[in-house]
Amino acid sequence: MCAAIVAWVAPANLALQIGTFVFVSIILAIIGSKVFSNKPSDGKVNPNPVYSIIDKEAIVTKEINNTNGTGKVIINGDTWSAKSSNDDIIPEGTKVKVLEIDGVKAVVEVI
Numbered sequence: 001m002c003a004a005i006v007a008w009v010a011p012a013n014l015a016l017q018i019g020t021f022v023f024v025s026i027i028l029a030i031i032g033s034k035v036f037s038n039k040p041s042d043g044k045v046n047p048n049p050v051y052s053i054i055d056k057e058a059i060v061t062k063e064i065n066n067t068n069g070t071g072k073v074i075i076n077g078d079t080w081s082a083k084s085s086n087d088d089i090i091p092e093g094t095k096v097k098v099l100e101i102d103g104v105k106a107v108v109e110v111i
Contacts, residue, residue: 053098058108064090073106080106
């Protein structure tokens with residue numbers, strides 16, 4: 001908009017138009033990077049919320065068997081694919097603790 005006004009006011013001054021365009025582009029890039037960045041104003045990066053389930057307790061809803069690649073748990077009301085941290089078979093209904101995230105699976109151990 002600002003560049004359009006400059007072009008209307010000084011149509012023959014190409015250097016002024018280019019300078020206005022560059023200036024406005026830089027200002028918008030700076031503002032946009034602040035608005036759309038993943039950092040809050042204190043400078044800390046917001047962690048991926050997926051990692052918030054680490055150290056949480058879960059209930060096994062489908063037997064965890066690393067050999068067969070099966071296993072499901074419920075964590076905070078959400079169903080997750082799971083695998084055992086030590087290759088043990090963990091039966092349905094067992095209370096477990098989430099140790100880490102490996103890809104899309106929660107790595108768990110029996111409590």
